[in-house]
Amino acid sequence: MKSDHLRLVAGTEFIHLEQTDAExxxxxxxxxxxxxxxxxxxxxxxxFALPGDLIGLQASLFDKALxxxxxxxxxxxxxxxxxxxxxxxxxxxxxxxDVTWLGASGEAIVDENLLTAGRRNAAExxxxxxxxxxxxxxxxxxxxxxxxxxxLTQQHIADALGLSLVHTNKTLARLKTLGLFSIRDGKLTLxxxxxxxxxxxxxxxxxxxxxxx
Amino acid sequence: MKSDHLRLVAGTEFIHLEQTDAExxxxxxxxxxxxxxxxxxxxxxxxFALPGDLIGLQASLFDKALxxxxxxxxxxxxxxxxxxxxxxxxxxxxxxxDVTWLGASGEAIVDENLLTAGRRNAAExxxxxxxxxxxxxxxxxxxxxxxxxxxLTQQHIADALGLSLVHTNKTLARLKTLGLFSIRDGKLTLxxxxxxxxxxxxxxxxxxxxxxx
DNA sequence: CGTAGTCTTGAATTCGATCAATATCTGTGG
DNA sequence: CCACAGATATTGATCGAATTCAAGACTACG
Numbered sequence: 001m002k003s004d005h006l007r008l009v010a011g012t013e014f015i016h017l018e019q020t021d022a023e024x025x026x027x028x029x030x031x032x033x034x035x036x037x038x039x040x041x042x043x044x045x046x047x048f049a050l051p052g053d054l055i056g057l058q059a060s061l062f063d064k065a066l067x068x069x070x071x072x073x074x075x076x077x078x079x080x081x082x083x084x085x086x087x088x089x090x091x092x093x094x095x096x097x098d099v100t101w102l103g104a105s106g107e108a109i110v111d112e113n114l115l116t117a118g119r120r121n122a123a124e125x126x127x128x129x130x131x132x133x134x135x136x137x138x139x140x141x142x143x144x145x146x147x148x149x150x151x152l153t154q155q156h157i158a159d160a161l162g163l164s165l166v167h168t169n170k171t172l173a174r175l176k177t178l179g180l181f182s183i184r185d186g187k188l189t190l191x192x193x194x195x196x197x198x199x200x201x202x203x204x205x206x207x208x209x210x211x212x213x
Numbered sequence: 214m215k216s217d218h219l220r221l222v223a224g225t226e227f228i229h230l231e232q233t234d235a236e237x238x239x240x241x242x243x244x245x246x247x248x249x250x251x252x253x254x255x256x257x258x259x260x261f262a263l264p265g266d267l268i269g270l271q272a273s274l275f276d277k278a279l280x281x282x283x284x285x286x287x288x289x290x291x292x293x294x295x296x297x298x299x300x301x302x303x304x305x306x307x308x309x310x311d312v313t314w315l316g317a318s319g320e321a322i323v324d325e326n327l328l329t330a331g332r333r334n335a336a337e338x339x340x341x342x343x344x345x346x347x348x349x350x351x352x353x354x355x356x357x358x359x360x361x362x363x364x365l366t367q368q369h370i371a372d373a374l375g376l377s378l379v380h381t382n383k384t385l386a387r388l389k390t391l392g393l394f395s396i397r398d399g400k401l402t403l404x405x406x407x408x409x410x411x412x413x414x415x416x417x418x419x420x421x422x423x424x425x426x
Numbered sequence: 427c428g429t430a431g432t433c434t435t436g437a438a439t440t441c442g443a444t445c446a447a448t449a450t451c452t453g454t455g456g
Numbered sequence: 457c458c459a460c461a462g463a464t465a466t467t468g469a470t471c472g473a474a475t476t477c478a479a480g481a482c483t484a485c486g
Contacts, residue, residue, distance in 0.1 A: 034324075037328075038414055042332040042333075044332045046328075058320060061313070061317045066325075089306040089307070089310045089313075090306045093303045093306060094302070096302055096310075097302045099313065100274070100302075100312065101274050103316055103317060104270050104274045107320040111247075111271075111279065111280060114326055114327045115251070115257040117327055117330040117375065118257040118374070118375025119250075119255040119257045121474095154433070155431095155432080162330065162331025162332060163474075163475095166434090166435090166476075166477095170474095171474095201251055201252055334441075335441080366464065368463095376443090377443050378465090379442090379443075379466090380442050382467085383442095383466085384442095386465095386466080
C-alpha cells in the first residue's frame with residue numbers, strides 16, 4: 001500500500017499548516033512532532049512521534065491540515081497517499097482497522113498531554129514528559145543500558161508542556177539536582193525511575209499489542 | 214449496525230475510567246464530555262461532545278478506558294458494540310471510513326484544546342471556548358435568535374480550560390462587562406462576535422461535510 | 427574566530443491560585 | 457408556601473508559581 005519511502009533531514013517540515021494535499025505518514029525511524037501556533041508565535045507541540053506512529057491522519061482526511069509536523073532528527077517516513085486512503089478501507093479492512101487503531105492511540109497521547117498542560121505544575125509536567133517518552137522508547141527497544149538518545153532542546157520541552165523557556169530550564173535543573181534523571185549531550189538517563197513516576201503520576205501499564213503498518 | 218438506543222439523565226457517567234468493556238457511542242441528542250483526572254482530584258475536561266459526535270473510540274478499541282465520559286444534559290446515545298467493531302470494518306468499509314473520520318475530527322478538537330490550555334491566557338481561553346462551542350452549535354442548528362442553550366457550569370469551564378474556579382468566574386465577569394457575550398439562566402448569547410473571535414484567534418472556517426452515523 | 431543556537435542565572439513583575447466569606451439559586455419535603 | 461440543604465456563583469485579600477526582562481556562558485560549525 002505504501003507508495004514511497006522518504007528520508008528527511010532533521011528540521012524538515014513535512015506537513016504544513018493549511019496544506020491541502022498532505023499525505024498520511026508512518027514514521028519508520030527517527031523522531032518527529034506535530035504542533036500548532038498562534039499568530040504572535042506562541043507555539044504548542046501537540047505530541048512527539050516515535051517509530052511506528054502515524055502522522056497526518058487528520059491532515060489527510062480533511063481538506064486542510066490544522067497543524068504542522070517537523071522532523072526532530074533525520075527520519076524515514078512511509079507514505080500512504082491520501083488518494084488511496086478510501087481504497088484502503090474498501091480493499092484491506094484489517095489494515096484500515098489498524099490505521100484507526102493507531103489514530104486512536106495518537107489521540108490517547110494528546111489527551112494525556114492536555115491533562116498535563118491543563119492540570120500539572122511545572123515539575124509534574126516535566127516528569128510526565130520524561131516518564132512517557134522513556135517508557136515509549138523502552139517499548140521500541142531504543143533504550144541501551146538505561147540511556148536513550150534524546151533529541152529535544154529545552155525549547156521543545158517548553159513548547160510541549162506550555163511553559164516558558166526560562167522556567168523550563170530552572171525546573172529541569174532542579175529535578176536533575178534532585179537526582180531524578182540527567183540529560184547531557186543529547187542522552188537521557190533515568191536515574192530515579194520511581195520518583196519520576198510518582199511525580200508524574202504515571203502508572204506503568206503493560207503496552208497493548210500494537211499494529212505495524 | 215447500532216444495537217441500541219440509550220436515554221440517560223444529566224450527570225450519568227457512561228464510560229468509566231479503567232472500564233474494560235466500554236462501547237462505542239454516537240451522541241444523538243444532548244451534550245456530554247470526556248475527562249481525565251489526577252489522584253488528588255484535579256480534573257481536566259478533554260472535550261465537549263455535541264450531537265453527531267463519536268465518544269469512546271479509544272475506549273472501545275483498547276483494553277481499558279483511559280478517560281471517563283459524562284452526560285452534561287439528558288442525552289440519547291446510539292451504541293455500536295465493541296464486539297462488532299471489527300466486523301464493521303470488514304463488512305461496511307464506507308461506514309468504517311466515517312468512524313475514522315469522526316475519530317480524527319474528535320482529535321482535531323483535542324489538539325485545539327491543548328493549544329488553548331498550553332498557550333492562551335485566561336481571557337483568550339474563555340473566548341476560545343465560547344467561540345468554538347457557539348460555532349459548532351450553530352452548524353447543528355442549535356442556535357435560535359442568537360441564543361444557545363448552554364449547560365456548562367463555571368466549574369466545567371474551569372476544568373476544560375485548566376483554570377481555577379475563582380479565576381474563571383472573575384475573567385468571565387470581565388468579558389461579560391466588556392459586552393462580549395452573556396450567559397444567564399443556562400443561555401448563551403454572543404453579543405460581540407467579532408471581538409470574541411479576535412480574542413480567541415478563532416478563524417471562521419466553513420465546516421467540512423460531516424458523516425452521519 | 428565570529429555568529430547563531432542553546433543553555434544558564436538573577437531580578438522584577440504579574441497572572442492566576444488559594445483562602446475565606448457571602449450571596450444566589452434549585453430542588454425537596456414538610 | 458416556606459424552610460432547609462447542597463450546588464452554584466460572586467467578591468475581596470493574599471500568596472506564589474511562572475513569566476518576562478536582561479545578561480552571560482557555552483557550543484558547534486562554517
